[in-house]
Amino acid sequence: MGQSNMKEIAIVAYQQSDCVSDAGAANEVELIIPVLGKVFEQVGITNAQDVDFVCSGSCDYLQGAAFAFVMGVDALGAVPPIKESHVEMDAAWALYESMLKIRMGHAESALIYGFGKSSPGELPNVLSQQLDPYYLAPLWVDTISLAAMQARLMLDQGLITERDMAEVVARSRRNAQGNPHAQLGGDVSAEDVLAQQTYVSPLRKADICPVSDGASAVVIATVEKAREWGVPYAVISGIDHCIETHNLGVRDLTDSISTRRAAANAGVGDGRVDVAELYAPFSxxxxxxxxxxxxxxxxxxxPSGGVLAGNLMMASGLxxxxxxxxxxxxxxAQRGVAHATSGPCLQHNLVTVLEKGETA
Amino acid sequence: MSQPDVLHQAFELGFTYTRSTGPVVGRFLTELKKRNIVGIKASDGRVIVPPMEYDPDTAEELGEFVEVGQQGEIVSFAWVREPRAAHPFDRPFAWAMIKLDGADVPMVHCVAAEAESDVATGARVQAVWADEPRGFITDIRCFELV
Structure with missing residues (x-):
């Protein structure tokens, strides 16, 4: 969606927890509360009562119980009642819903949070049960294996080399050294990666994002509200998402048509892109x-290292x-692009364009 | 005061409803029971296996079934060195995208093989049936190299 004749909406605060491989006894609420506290502090507000709308993204499959996401609301202090919603998706889509809420004139500000504690289960198996229930889920084909077949298609067609993949990993690990919340940072060379044996061939373990526990939160508001709060902001100048069929066989897995469409609709090509943060769980x-x-x-x-350095399911897109x-x-940066994905082999993609605000 | 008897009741967790798989998925699964594999013609004439209910591009309702071969070609594969407990094999195996003879798009299933080096893109495979097909995708136990 474009911005013409509509109120501009901006990001005004962001916090992510550390990506940890196992949060231990901490439950989801305990993962969420600290990041909410940080974004409230950045904006100078007290709690969820001070924004007009709240929307979260999480996955009940991770907790293994229906309506498990409702527990997340305990982190908000929802008394007196608040306007609240949830998406069973990455919280980047909760941000999309929040933008619609503001566009409809029902809110001037919104708190968005995503959380995931993936460590208690075997994540690739858990995700396999979200696939086609008749043709794929009964096989327990896991997400890593599907991505491995996608990588091989590209290798076979000469679209990438294993070295290209290793270079992505090496850059991710190097960049992650500057990110205090990353799980895997380090001075790793492409040669180091190529020296590893394959795990799910042609993928090596380093080609695959780690399993992480944690949460992240964002506050968005109309530019008017952001100025009223007196905080630095970045304007959301475009956002769109597109999805491809659930049938992997009919998709061109070597490209991301849905990302191309979403990018065109969000106006990615309308200006220089100084920085891009891409949700790529595989190199x-x-x-x-x-x-x-x-x-x-x-x-x-x-530049954060991306999700190869730490992947908070349901929060990484946000x-x-x-x-x-x-x-x-x-x-x-003056202008940047953020990408979020969902589903096997980049099935569903959301593209957001952010630009420096006038007084930011 | 005597201790009350502890009440016991047998309980089996289960869904108290059945669900129809419909005329397309149901037809495919029923054919599996008879050890047949069927696909469906998409709007552009491509044969999609397993069949889809609606065309992925035009959203048109599909209904023209086509029987396809039980052999095919590996389009891509992933070699699983360390199988998970949930996986269909307890020894290394491959997941593969397999284009069956007479189909235009590949399907995902598993391939039994001794070693990664035995599997290759373009290799020919053949469906291996379960002893008693029940109308599930797992009626095709796996594919094996021919």
Whole structure:
């Protein structure tokens, strides 16, 4: 959706927890509360009562219980009653819903949070049960294996090399050294990665994002409200999402058509892209996405390290938006693109364009 | 005061309803019971296996079934060195996208093989049936190299 004749909406706060491989006894509410406290502090508000709308993203499959997401509301202090919603998706889509809420004139500000504690289960198996219930889920084909077949299609067609994939991993690990919330940072070379044996061939463990527990939160508001709060902000100049069929066999897995469409609708190509944060859970997918978004040499891709350095299921997409916001308010970028994905082999993709606000 | 008897009741967790798989998925699964594999013609004439209820591009309702072969070609594969407990094999195996003879798009299933080096893109495979097909995708136990 474009911005013409509509109130501009901006990101005003962002916080992500550390990505940890096992949060231990901490429950989801305990993962959420600290990040909410941080975004409230950034905006200078007290609690969820001070925003007009709240929307969260999480996955009941991770907790293994229907309506498990309702527990997340305990982190809000929802008395007196608040206007609240939830998406069974990455919280980047909760941000999309919140934008619609503001566009409809029902809110001036919104709190968005996503959370996931993936460590208690075997995540690739859990995700396999979200696939086609008749043709795929009964086989227990896991998400890593599906991505591995996607990578092989690209390797076989000469669209990438294993070295290209290893370079993505090496850059991710190097960038993650500057991200205090990352799980896997380090001085790793492409040679180091290529020296690893394959895990689910052709993928090596390093090509696959780690399993992480944690949460992230964002506050958005109309630009008027952001000015009233007197906080730095980044304007959301475009946002759109597109989905492809659930049948992997009929998709072109070597490209991301849905990302291309969403990017065109969000206006990615209308200006320079200084920074891009891409939700690529597998190294080869970062290459697919960079190509689909037509990013050039002058774009810094995943300066946070991206999700190969730590992947908070249901929050990583929201975090990509937050990471671009951070670069813009830090003055490192004027304009950036954030991408979120959902489903096997990049089935569903959301693209957000952020730009420096006038007084940011 | 005597201790009350502890009440016991047998309980089996289950769904108290059955669900129809419909005329398309149901037809495919019923054919599996007879050890047949059927696909469906998409709006553009491509044969999709397993069949889809609606065309992925035009959303048109589909209904023209086509029987396809039980052999096909590996389009891509992933070699699983360390199978998970949920996986269909307890030894290394491959997941593969397999384009069956007479089909235009690949389906995902597993391939039994001794070693990764035995599997290749373009390799020919053949469906291996379960002893007693029940109308599930797992009636095709796996594919094996031919």
């Amino acid at each position: 080869h997918q970062e290459i697919i996405l960079s190509r689909a978004l037509e990013l050039g040499e002058d774009t810094r891709v995943n 975090s990509r938006i937050g990471e671009v916001f951070n670069r813009i308010v830090a003055g490192e």
